[in-house]
Amino acid sequence: MGKEIKKRTFTRGEKLSLTWFLLFSGAALAAQAITLFGQEPQAHPERAFLPPFTSVAHLLGTDHLGRDLLFYLLLSCRTAWLLAIPPLSLATLLGVVAGTSAAILGNSGLKVSLWKILVLLFLGFLYFYFKGAVNWAITTYSLSYLRYGYEGVLVFLLFLLWGMKVPKGLKRGKNEVAIPIEGALLKIINIWSTLPKLLLLLILSAFTPFSLYSLMGWICVTYWVLPARIARASVLQLKEETYYEATRALGIPFRKVFVQFLWPSIKGPILTNFCFAASGLLGIGSTLAYLGIGIPADVPSWGKLLANARYSYEAWWIFLFPAITLLFSILSLQTLGNRFSARSTQASVTK
Amino acid sequence: MSFQKVCLQLLRFFLTVWFTVSFVFLLSQLLPAARSPKGMQEADAAVYGSTNAETLQRIRGDFLKRMGLHLPLFYSSITSYGESLAKALAFPPEDALWATAALRKHGASPTLAFFSLWQAWVKQATPTEKRKHRELLNAWAVQVVATSLSPEAKEASTLFPAGFTKSGSKLELAWETLQKATAPVYYSFPVLSWEGTNNIYHQWLKSLFSGNLGISTQDHSPVLDKIKPAFQVSVLLALTGLATALLVSFFAGIHFSQNPGSLFTQVCQKFLYILDSIPGFLIALAIFAVYLAFGGSLSSSLPPDGSSTPWHLLLDPALLLSSLCIALFVIPHLSLQFTRGLIEQKDRFYHRTAIGKGLSPKRTLWRHALPNTLAPTLTIISEVIISLVAGVLVVEITFSLHGIGSLYTNSILTADYPVMVGLTLLLLLFRLAIVALTDFTLNILDPRMKTI
Numbered sequence: 001m002g003k004e005i006k007k008r009t010f011t012r013g014e015k016l017s018l019t020w021f022l023l024f025s026g027a028a029l030a031a032q033a034i035t036l037f038g039q040e041p042q043a044h045p046e047r048a049f050l051p052p053f054t055s056v057a058h059l060l061g062t063d064h065l066g067r068d069l070l071f072y073l074l075l076s077c078r079t080a081w082l083l084a085i086p087p088l089s090l091a092t093l094l095g096v097v098a099g100t101s102a103a104i105l106g107n108s109g110l111k112v113s114l115w116k117i118l119v120l121l122f123l124g125f126l127y128f129y130f131k132g133a134v135n136w137a138i139t140t141y142s143l144s145y146l147r148y149g150y151e152g153v154l155v156f157l158l159f160l161l162w163g164m165k166v167p168k169g170l171k172r173g174k175n176e177v178a179i180p181i182e183g184a185l186l187k188i189i190n191i192w193s194t195l196p197k198l199l200l201l202l203i204l205s206a207f208t209p210f211s212l213y214s215l216m217g218w219i220c221v222t223y224w225v226l227p228a229r230i231a232r233a234s235v236l237q238l239k240e241e242t243y244y245e246a247t248r249a250l251g252i253p254f255r256k257v258f259v260q261f262l263w264p265s266i267k268g269p270i271l272t273n274f275c276f277a278a279s280g281l282l283g284i285g286s287t288l289a290y291l292g293i294g295i296p297a298d299v300p301s302w303g304k305l306l307a308n309a310r311y312s313y314e315a316w317w318i319f320l321f322p323a324i325t326l327l328f329s330i331l332s333l334q335t336l337g338n339r340f341s342a343r344s345t346q347a348s349v350t351k
Numbered sequence: 352m353s354f355q356k357v358c359l360q361l362l363r364f365f366l367t368v369w370f371t372v373s374f375v376f377l378l379s380q381l382l383p384a385a386r387s388p389k390g391m392q393e394a395d396a397a398v399y400g401s402t403n404a405e406t407l408q409r410i411r412g413d414f415l416k417r418m419g420l421h422l423p424l425f426y427s428s429i430t431s432y433g434e435s436l437a438k439a440l441a442f443p444p445e446d447a448l449w450a451t452a453a454l455r456k457h458g459a460s461p462t463l464a465f466f467s468l469w470q471a472w473v474k475q476a477t478p479t480e481k482r483k484h485r486e487l488l489n490a491w492a493v494q495v496v497a498t499s500l501s502p503e504a505k506e507a508s509t510l511f512p513a514g515f516t517k518s519g520s521k522l523e524l525a526w527e528t529l530q531k532a533t534a535p536v537y538y539s540f541p542v543l544s545w546e547g548t549n550n551i552y553h554q555w556l557k558s559l560f561s562g563n564l565g566i567s568t569q570d571h572s573p574v575l576d577k578i579k580p581a582f583q584v585s586v587l588l589a590l591t592g593l594a595t596a597l598l599v600s601f602f603a604g605i606h607f608s609q610n611p612g613s614l615f616t617q618v619c620q621k622f623l624y625i626l627d628s629i630p631g632f633l634i635a636l637a638i639f640a641v642y643l644a645f646g647g648s649l650s651s652s653l654p655p656d657g658s659s660t661p662w663h664l665l666l667d668p669a670l671l672l673s674s675l676c677i678a679l680f681v682i683p684h685l686s687l688q689f690t691r692g693l694i695e696q697k698d699r700f701y702h703r704t705a706i707g708k709g710l711s712p713k714r715t716l717w718r719h720a721l722p723n724t725l726a727p728t729l730t731i732i733s734e735v736i737i738s739l740v741a742g743v744l745v746v747e748i749t750f751s752l753h754g755i756g757s758l759y760t761n762s763i764l765t766a767d768y769p770v771m772v773g774l775t776l777l778l779l780l781f782r783l784a785i786v787a788l789t790d791f792t793l794n795i796l797d798p799r800m801k802t803i
Contacts, residue, residue: 132431132539140533194782198741203775206763207383283630290632291748291760306636310749313643323633334628 014339017332024329028081031074041067041075041300052317061317064308069317073325075300080329082212083285084278087220092274094220095227096266100258102185102228103235108178113166117177120161127154185228192225198284205294215294219281226273234266268340275337279330286326302326364787371779376555379772380424388414389568389766408448408493419554423546426553431455433538442466445485449492456495458534465525472522564776565769569762574773577758585754588670589743592677593736599682604689605716611694620687627683631742635676635749642672649750673746680742681735688731689724696720726797733789737782 010018044066052061052069060069127150134150137143195203200222201215208214238244238261247257288294289303297304302322309319379385391411415421430438433455440459442450446466454462473481558565564574607616626634649669696702697720705715744756751757755774762770 129541132541133536136534136536136539194779196738196741198744199778202744202759202763203378203771206766206771207381209383279628283628287630287632287745290745293760293763303632306632310636310639313640316640319636319640323636326633327629330628330630331625 010339013335017335020328020332021336024077024332025081025085027074027077031076031078035075035078040298041072043067049312049315051315052321060321061315063305063318064312064315069305069321072300072305073302073321076302076305076322077325079212079289079295079299079301080282080285080326083216083219084281087216088223088274088278088281091220091223092227092270095224095229096231096270098185098224099228099231099233100235100262102182103232103239104254105181107180107182110179110181111176112179114175114177115166116161120158123154123157123161182232185232189225189229192222197222197280198287201284201288202291202293205288210294210296212295212299215285215288218294219285223277223281226277227270230269230273231266234269235262238262238265272337272341275333275340279333279337282326282330282333364783367783368780371783372556372559372776373552375772375776375779376552378775379768380551382768382772384766385768386415386420387411408489420551422554423550424552425550426547427543427545428550429541429543431538432540432542433534435542435544436538446488449485449488452492452495453529454534455538456534457529457532458538461525461529461532465522465529468522468525559776564773567762567767567770569765569767569770574769577770578755578773578777581753581755581758584670584752585743585747585756588673588746588752588754589677589739591670591674593681593739595674595678596681596685597732599678600686600689603682603686604693607686607690608693608697609712609716620690623683623687626679627687631676631680632745632749634679635673635746638672638676638679639749642668669750669752673750673752676746676749677739677742681739685731685735689728692724692727693720696723699723726793729789729793729796733785736785740778740781 044062047058047062047066048064050058050062050066052059054061058068058070060073063069063072131150138146201218204218204221205215208218243261244257247261286301286303286306289299289301290307292304292307295301295304302325305318305322309315309322313319388410391407391414412421434451436459437447437451437454440450440454440463446469450462450466453465476484562575564578566572567574567577603619607620610616647668693716702715702720705719706712740756743754744759746752747754747756748760755777758770759774761767762774
């Protein structure tokens, strides 16, 4: 009973894209290993601007500082891969969690007792009021072992508050407050998508010193919005299905509901968005390197090479080879994204 | 649209503007090096680390006073009771640092006793002695304020500043009493105090209203003077590119929707899809490479005697190339969306009715389908204008034009925070204006989209 979902065969374009993407990831991994061993592109100014295919040591030629172009391109693969895949994966995870919880809980799903909120606010007020005094006491009587004791007491009280049941005498009337998760998420998404991503990343990168890892963090902070939107829209639609109602009636725990019922349907759009966002990120990461912002000067990158190619167009290989690798990586990711989006029209739990 | 609703919309708009401005203010205060002069951030400690603490403090204080950053942040501030007491007692500025530290740590009465003896001693001391002792006291104060909890630091903070033992014994005794006393616990309780309009936020808003966006830390010229000429270049560039793109997309969209099956349409659409996915700076570089390969140069053809009309400015090769690049950034998205919108209109009933009643396809398109696509197209155009800013940035860097994009990038690279904050503010306000304009235009054009 039940048909098998026919697995679509890979077209030639998709096979090429997958091969290129695997090569790209492999190059990034190799470059990470090379970087861990402390190898860097060696600059030999006497060998600057060697044309490609003329010497065995420098197959693709050298750049304006005499660094081997092939080696530099390999190390740039690592930068590009690190700026695209890991932050995007984390951002997609966060976005899916946020979007799903907003869709499932809505504006009235999460109810907290009013009494607990009032006690929480009171505890917060007490903490900030006496913080100065506690620091004074610790300094004056040199009780440095109690440095985090105050915070520890607060955390302990918060746990107590979370776990305890509301006393019966206070349970009179309507004293539960609904936390509007969906409204809050929509507002945050609204605010976060005001600026184009390049500008947002430009502004955010000014808050921390330039480094690869801080840029990865900012990319993660910028790119969680679209997965959240997609997840929320899809789950809102799926909530209306009868099989979802059945899971609620049967009391199936949400973990299982998500993995077995929700995820197969939202998998398509989310993966498509991941691929297209990754291709966009390769472009934006290279643009940021081209502008010289966000990435320190000693980190190899395609954008940096292209920025230097501007000054010496006679050395066409410094422009052509990074441009080709960048273009192929972007196009391969887009082809893979197209494949996921075409496939998603078939995938559904009921088939 | 009733008067009441218009008023409400205007109020909402101004509220949004105020929120945006306050948000930019918050960002500007959160920037890492907003409160120390250039070159004196923590990262540069190796350079100035051996200078004594008092000089550093004095330089920082001067800088903050010049920038108006010594004022409280907001209309009201939360300080400890001890600090508010010290402010109320109004110690003279050269003694304020160590007197405040002494008051917060050891209480009011011992500090005041020591202070009166100190003032008496100062009257009869030589300038060298005065300076040396002030230095010692300030060093002690800096150490105390750092509130290190290690036992060695606590030991050091109770020792006399070296050399004090030589001066008058009354002063010494008063210092001993001071060190033995401790301030009562309620000196550390927070207190809300009203600062009035003399705070950074208010002064910043006031200067914004008078058009003063601050002074650039790079070349000390007013920020607005730097932004104005850059703005002219960028606007010229963006408008030229946008106008070209709108024209091309319009006619392309009409042609694609009328002949969807032709080879030309399919080839063009494939080409536009690929162009859409190429990063902007690659397109700019490619165009630059082709231009240089054909023997062009970026030196402008302005007449040497300085009489350049706007027409001359427009014929500048850098400007023309950049407008071409901007047009190429925008055309794919715009034409593909416009085509999609027109094709969508073809499935509507009114279109079929018109064709069925004998109206020519051309007339149906121009008189009926186009006005209906106007509303979604306007939304897309407003999105495109906002994303144009990023394209302008890339293009200006490539062709070395001195526009807003170059200014922004340079201000980030040289940590020129006033210019950065000013430009961010302008960009956000620009975006707000575009969105409000689009909403307003849509309300007028399409009565179905009345959102108020």
